[in-house]
Amino acid sequence: MSKESLANLMTEERRFAPPAELAAGANVTADAYEAAAADRLAFWAEQARRLSWEQEPTQTLDWSNPPFAKWFADGRLNVAYNCVDRHVEAGHGDRVAIHFEGEPGDSRAITYAELQREVSKAAHALTELGVEAGDRVAIYLPMIPEAIIAMLACARIGAPHSLVFGGFSADALATRIVDADARIVITSDGGWRRGAPSALKPAVDEALTRPGTEAVRSVLVVRRTGQDVAWREGRDVWWHELVDRQPEEHTPQAFDAEHPLFILYTSGTTGKPKGILHTSGGYLTQVAYTHHAVFDLKPESDVYWCTADVGWVTGHSYIVYGPLANGATEVVYEGTPNTPHNGRWWEIVQKYGVTLLYTAPTAIRTCMKWGDDVPAGFDLSSLRLLGSVGEPINPEAWIWYRKHIGGDRVPVVDTWWQTETGGIMISPLPGVTHAKPGSAQVPLPGISATVVDDDGNEVANGSGGYLTLTEPWPSMLRTIWGDDQRYLDTYWSRFPGRYFAGDGAKKDADGDIWLLGRVDDVMLVSGHNISTTEVESALVSHPRIAEAAVVGATDPQTTQAIVAFVILRGGAEEAPGLVDELRAHVAKELGPIAKPKKILPVDELPKTRSGKIMRRLLRDVAENRELGDVTTLTDSTVMDLIQAKLPSAA
Numbered sequence: 001m002s003k004e005s006l007a008n009l010m011t012e013e014r015r016f017a018p019p020a021e022l023a024a025g026a027n028v029t030a031d032a033y034e035a036a037a038a039d040r041l042a043f044w045a046e047q048a049r050r051l052s053w054e055q056e057p058t059q060t061l062d063w064s065n066p067p068f069a070k071w072f073a074d075g076r077l078n079v080a081y082n083c084v085d086r087h088v089e090a091g092h093g094d095r096v097a098i099h100f101e102g103e104p105g106d107s108r109a110i111t112y113a114e115l116q117r118e119v120s121k122a123a124h125a126l127t128e129l130g131v132e133a134g135d136r137v138a139i140y141l142p143m144i145p146e147a148i149i150a151m152l153a154c155a156r157i158g159a160p161h162s163l164v165f166g167g168f169s170a171d172a173l174a175t176r177i178v179d180a181d182a183r184i185v186i187t188s189d190g191g192w193r194r195g196a197p198s199a200l201k202p203a204v205d206e207a208l209t210r211p212g213t214e215a216v217r218s219v220l221v222v223r224r225t226g227q228d229v230a231w232r233e234g235r236d237v238w239w240h241e242l243v244d245r246q247p248e249e250h251t252p253q254a255f256d257a258e259h260p261l262f263i264l265y266t267s268g269t270t271g272k273p274k275g276i277l278h279t280s281g282g283y284l285t286q287v288a289y290t291h292h293a294v295f296d297l298k299p300e301s302d303v304y305w306c307t308a309d310v311g312w313v314t315g316h317s318y319i320v321y322g323p324l325a326n327g328a329t330e331v332v333y334e335g336t337p338n339t340p341h342n343g344r345w346w347e348i349v350q351k352y353g354v355t356l357l358y359t360a361p362t363a364i365r366t367c368m369k370w371g372d373d374v375p376a377g378f379d380l381s382s383l384r385l386l387g388s389v390g391e392p393i394n395p396e397a398w399i400w401y402r403k404h405i406g407g408d409r410v411p412v413v414d415t416w417w418q419t420e421t422g423g424i425m426i427s428p429l430p431g432v433t434h435a436k437p438g439s440a441q442v443p444l445p446g447i448s449a450t451v452v453d454d455d456g457n458e459v460a461n462g463s464g465g466y467l468t469l470t471e472p473w474p475s476m477l478r479t480i481w482g483d484d485q486r487y488l489d490t491y492w493s494r495f496p497g498r499y500f501a502g503d504g505a506k507k508d509a510d511g512d513i514w515l516l517g518r519v520d521d522v523m524l525v526s527g528h529n530i531s532t533t534e535v536e537s538a539l540v541s542h543p544r545i546a547e548a549a550v551v552g553a554t555d556p557q558t559t560q561a562i563v564a565f566v567i568l569r570g571g572a573e574e575a576p577g578l579v580d581e582l583r584a585h586v587a588k589e590l591g592p593i594a595k596p597k598k599i600l601p602v603d604e605l606p607k608t609r610s611g612k613i614m615r616r617l618l619r620d621v622a623e624n625r626e627l628g629d630v631t632t633l634t635d636s637t638v639m640d641l642i643q644a645k646l647p648s649a650a
């Protein structure tokens, strides 16, 4: 974003107060902001006491070598003990930890006592395979309980895990195995997706033929689908043969608070993937606190469901570590939302009486496209809170979510954070904040964030710029695995002394924060910086538009011209005059400067597995360029479809 800061185009006047009952019994009330503001470090030291430490920390933050943080450095704890054993010891062994729902309809309830036995056996099994504290373990599994058990078993023996999305190719898997220098890979024959078994093991076999993967000694294979698998004697081991015969008791050993817990790769827009490193004590403190505060979890009565994949950071922090540290009962679903029918998610909410639901805007927009009558066919009255993560949520999608899923009575929390931040950073508190559709609003207690201009000066209310984090936080990344210099360059060099997240944002008249998308996606039109998010939200507020992706394409007159790719509601039938009507609609909502030069109806948009639109690829299409890296797309055929439809897009 150069010269002109982001134009502040969008206005949203709707407001929703917290439901009185929720506010009256909320886990966290307004005084938390005051306590944290009065003494931020004392506030986090207090939150660390939610955990069970073998040795309580006496230090909170060591920032003597910024930006390399140490939190609770002299404390010692076992993360798996905190997520499992201590709940059993507290008498909650019979509480269900995981309601697993397989895509084909099989289900399995795992109590905390059972989880303790499974994690203990898996920890013994890893030890038998020679895994020691500090060794890296690659996990390439579908959404089945063994994924969670494997992660916790690694944590239990101090072996950092590196999850790789089941949807990623052998190449992507190999790169990540090599970079982390993994010793073991945990995988399965396959998983169920869209009503059919989808193989995983062949990608592992292929990845392990690549140079640099020789250090992998064993491949531990879960049987899920029963597909035939190729077998390498001496290397491949069945989970059920090795794990099932292990002892059910395992004594957890405590590790330093700064002991590495996991590496998770983010692709970013360019360059090789970055291995984001998270450690133990600070990470667990923040994910446990934020899960308690943002979702208002009451572990005795709530049924929580986060629809993310465990291979995404949202799965790490808000399926595994946060909820289990808090003793939650949660749903884990293996498959796709429309198998065997478009109402599958709502059927699951009804079946388990889900009270707290956490999902992504892309899923919400997809459900909007399928129609209001789908959720209306199920009893969703158990829900009491809805969360959103992954992208800016367009105000119309927010309103739809609240109305059609939340019965117009439950709060919606829009949570901004990143793989790098480890836990939620900016979000309403459901019992406190008067919600504004489309805005993540305020940093959580103990978190310091602001919006700055090109020179790093805080912008006035009503202006846009760059989102920065101004103080270290407990679950912050500690570095990029094996590359401290890249950590400094990527996050700490743009604004010295501050973390730069890469997102554009604005502050509204009340000082609330609105996220405007990645700065790489911001458009420069006739000297004005315009956010792709705002134009997309304006398009989505038109009744014919289900989804929109906007990019800036090079233009001789205006520097960049706005090009919009849209999915029409109720099918791709294009009514005459619709494109003109849409352009006029955007002009009315945002002003003539934001009017797209081109609007192109398409059937699908290119997305990553975590549901983020890959605008970079659409920019390639709009500028008639050869496509860049497509390996992180959910479905790489989408780009062919778009290109076939638009032979001369630019």
Ligand code: 6R9
Residues within 6 Å of the ligand: 266, 313, 314, 388, 389, 390, 391, 392, 393, 414, 415, 416, 417, 418, 419, 420, 440, 501, 502, 503, 515, 516, 517, 518, 610
């Ligand atoms: C948790 C996660 C991080 C990027 C982030 C931002 C976007 C996530 C958002 C949001 C607006 C929200 N993002 N949540 N933008 N509002 N509530 O998504 O991590 O996969 O690393 O992505 O996602 O652009 O910088 P990750």
